[in-house]
Amino acid sequence: MAKSLSLIATAAMGLESVAADELRKLGYADLTVENGRITFAADPVDICRTNLWLRTADRVRVKVGAFEALTFDSLFEQTKALPWADFLPENAAFPVTGKSHKSRLHSVPDCQAIVKKAVAENMKTRYHREWFTEDGPLFKIQVAIDKDQVILSIDTSGEGLHKRGYRRLHSAAPLKETLASALIYLSRWTPDRPFADPFCGSGTLPIEAAMIGQNIAPGFNRSFASENWPMFRNNEWKAAREEAEDQANYDRQLNILGSDIDHNMVELSEHNALEAGLGGLITFKQMQVADFTAKQDYGCLIGNPPYGERMGEREQIEQICRDLGQLFRKNETWSFYFISSFEAFETFFGRKATKKRKLYNGRIRTDYYQYFGRKRPREAEPSR
Numbered sequence: 001m002a003k004s005l006s007l008i009a010t011a012a013m014g015l016e017s018v019a020a021d022e023l024r025k026l027g028y029a030d031l032t033v034e035n036g037r038i039t040f041a042a043d044p045v046d047i048c049r050t051n052l053w054l055r056t057a058d059r060v061r062v063k064v065g066a067f068e069a070l071t072f073d074s075l076f077e078q079t080k081a082l083p084w085a086d087f088l089p090e091n092a093a094f095p096v097t098g099k100s101h102k103s104r105l106h107s108v109p110d111c112q113a114i115v116k117k118a119v120a121e122n123m124k125t126r127y128h129r130e131w132f133t134e135d136g137p138l139f140k141i142q143v144a145i146d147k148d149q150v151i152l153s154i155d156t157s158g159e160g161l162h163k164r165g166y167r168r169l170h171s172a173a174p175l176k177e178t179l180a181s182a183l184i185y186l187s188r189w190t191p192d193r194p195f196a197d198p199f200c201g202s203g204t205l206p207i208e209a210a211m212i213g214q215n216i217a218p219g220f221n222r223s224f225a226s227e228n229w230p231m232f233r234n235n236e237w238k239a240a241r242e243e244a245e246d247q248a249n250y251d252r253q254l255n256i257l258g259s260d261i262d263h264n265m266v267e268l269s270e271h272n273a274l275e276a277g278l279g280g281l282i283t284f285k286q287m288q289v290a291d292f293t294a295k296q297d298y299g300c301l302i303g304n305p306p307y308g309e310r311m312g313e314r315e316q317i318e319q320i321c322r323d324l325g326q327l328f329r330k331n332e333t334w335s336f337y338f339i340s341s342f343e344a345f346e347t348f349f350g351r352k353a354t355k356k357r358k359l360y361n362g363r364i365r366t367d368y369y370q371y372f373g374r375k376r377p378r379e380a381e382p383s384r
Contacts, residue, residue, distance in 0.1 A: 004041060005046075006039060006041060006042075006062070006063040007040055007041075007046065007047065007050065007063065007156075008039050008060070008061040008063050008151075009040070010037050010059050010060075010061065011036060011058055012036075012176075012179065013035070013036065014357070014359045015178075015182050016033050016037070016038060017033065018056045018182045018185055018186065022055060022056055022057070022185075026054075028040045028042065028046075039063060045239075047060060048226075048237050048240035049240055051161065052217045054219075055178065055181035055208070055211075055218045056178050057178065058160050058161055059161055060156045060157050060161075061157075062153060062154045062156060064087065064152045064153060065078070065082040067150055069105060069148065072105065072111075072114055075105060075111065075118075075143075075150065076114050076118045079114070079115050079122075079143075079152060080118040080119075080121050082152065083122075084119045084122040085125075088119070088123060089229075090127045090132065091132070091133055092134065092136050092138075093136060093139065094119060096115050096119075096141045096143060097141070097142050098112040098115070098145075099142075099145070100144075100145040101145065102146065102147050111143050111145065115141065119141065137229055137230070138158070139225075140155040141153070142155065155225060156224065157224055158225030158226075161218070162176045162179075164218050164221065165222035165275075166207065166221065166275040167272050167275070174202050174204060175204045176204075176361075179361060180204045183337060183339060184205070184209050184212060184302060186337070187370070189302075191213035191252060193255075194255040194256075194257070195213075195256045195300050196259070196292065197302055198259050198287070199260060199289070199303045199306075200260045200265060200269050201265050201268075202272055203268065203273055205302055206257070206258035206269065206273070207269075207276050207282065209254075209302075210254055210281050211276070211278075213254045214252050215252075216244075216250075217244035220241065220244050220245070255296065256281070256282045258283070258285075259285045259292065261286070266284050269282075270284050289320055289327070290327075292327055294331045297333040297376075298373070299333075299334045300334065301327075301331075302338075303336075303338050304339050305320050305338060307342055307366075318348045321349045322350070324336065324338065324349055325350035328349070331373070332373060332374050333373050333374045335370075336371040337369065337370050338368070339361060339367070340366055340369065341364050341365060341366045349371075351371070353367075353369040353371055354372040355372070356369055357370070
């Protein structure tokens, strides 16, 4: 196994720069940021660290090779020439997924079959056998072709990194944990400030805020595909988890409120907070948006209000936006942040956003409306 690797952290459209900033803060440099991915040099142990710590990335992949391919023969030969046996043990299960965009090799099933065959041929040479049982650890290979440029990689994560392990139950239209973390990250919220979500649903935003506030690694309570790889035989994963445990600050007190008009959502949020090991740290209340009252200054309110996608909901959404605008005017030291696909959000809120950013909530194109409150006096800000 190579000591130095090229890793790819994938990210949702619009969040690449956020995930890249996370990587820099984790100590990684010389990042290449492109649509949907960030590529960076790393050691094998960094597979463990990045899977455990990345809050806004979708998954982590090992990049095996990249090249141009205009024909199936070229795809086969160049794939076969890569050092697959350096990564895959003799009994590896190696299914192949694929995608192709604006490329001559547009048949994804054919590309997958060719890559599968090429990898097998490479392994035959190393392991001196004609067939493989594939009953060992999982090495899911991806062939991604964009404008005839091929990237071949192996998934290290297994389930997407948004699967933190605490939200087995969720609301009908849940906010992905990775997106929720990105919204908090973009707000520049710090743990010394109050945090509120008036549309808490299944509790994702308050729970992610609490994990950020106590510096809990988001992947601490789940497993990863690469934990079973033979390259990790010296307790690298155990050491990475112990490091994460040491860095958590479970004693830090936080002021986090999650509220919802639906008492069932409040109960669901409380259940998920317990699953995350955060029982008692977050306050959940059944409450209308208009009834929110700030008891402290300089807080941060982040919400994912209803989008009004269904017929007959527009008037309800308009009133919610008016109520939010009233809250903002009443709480001038607080900063407000909302993700919404409602095109008239600013009109009914009553003012233009201080800053606006295009994001995608799943496949829904949204805007992240950012309303900055009055800045704290310099003497009131925490030392850094």
